[in-house]
Amino acid sequence: MTKSRGHVIVVGAGIAGLSTAWALIRRGFRVSVFEQGPIPNPRASSYDEHRITRHAYGTLEGYGHLMPRAFRMYERLFQDIGARHFLPGSLFYFLRDPVDWYEPVARTMTALGKRFHEVPLADVPERFPMIETKGLTQVVETEEAGMLFPIRILTDLTVWLGNAGVAFHADARVEAVDPEAGTVVANGETHRADRVVIAAGAWVNKLTPLVADSVVPSRQAVMYLTPPAELVDAWKNAPVMIDLGTESGTYSLPPKNGTRLKIGDHVFTRAGDADGDRIATAADLARLNRAARLAYRDFDRYRVIERKICFYTVTRDPSEEFQVRPWGSRAWVLSACSGHGFKLGPLMGEGVAAAIAGEASDEATTKWAAGRMSPEEAAAMEHAG
Structure with missing residues (x-):
């Protein structure tokens, strides 16, 4: 029997926590996962019908350069769980106002060897009858994007982890973490490990002060819809679409593979308490x-047909950087950011697991996760891992 490399407690069973557990198990660690509700938890931000994944990242070029590896990491995860919960396709951007988007996207996509092109505005009414054409200045198609199906991914990953020996502690609300002793107090009981990873989403600041200066919870609303009858077929055949207008900015995920039409926006409230309700007012x-x-x-x-609230953590500034940092001598904090958490979850979990295993330095891991490495530095770190 292979000897365990140590015991790690992971706090949080969203995509970040479960992915970290997955990456640790693959490295031979013993893992326990603590979640304040059921696993998967319907209150978690990760628990959703579909999410966008893409290579085009606007001015966040560091994340654009991480995305090829993020796509590969999902393929590795899908191979393990035995199901590919991903629908590939193009992503269309509809620009209405002057925004600093096209130039950095063109630069990143070209560097990555990913295809993109402009769509003539005259083609929009026929191709996209649901789109309001007033004010459109540019439409861009970026290829090699698509939709992930989170509920299915979380469910199958939970099954795989349980079969691999992960000890799940559902309905176990963590009240305190000691980053020097490696202890976690949940439901009044103390648990000890060699390392602790806090991947608690919008609850992170309730468990550690480490990132309170950088991230805040953000109460975000989305809607699930039924379109007018004459647009049902158009939406069934529609790609993922993002509107980049200053006032009209939205994202839409069409109804595919048993999901509903969903729209949301990317304007952060930076307000609310993650323990609050999930009903949108x-x-x-x-x-x-x-x-x-x-x-x-x-x-x-x-x-x-549904008005829903989810809670993200978002940076206090506009950087939208993931906060992945060591805390004390025995703990790590993995705080996803701004709705990017699901598409990058397995990659971030891999990065934290690699740091715990001694495959990358703490400093390099923090810089890499924030998207602040050059493409060359990130490639070297990936090769080293």
């Missing part, structure tokens, strides 16, 4: 409704 939806009316034709004719 009229105030929560005010900005999204205004934006959607500018992005989609006849939006008032869409029927809302």
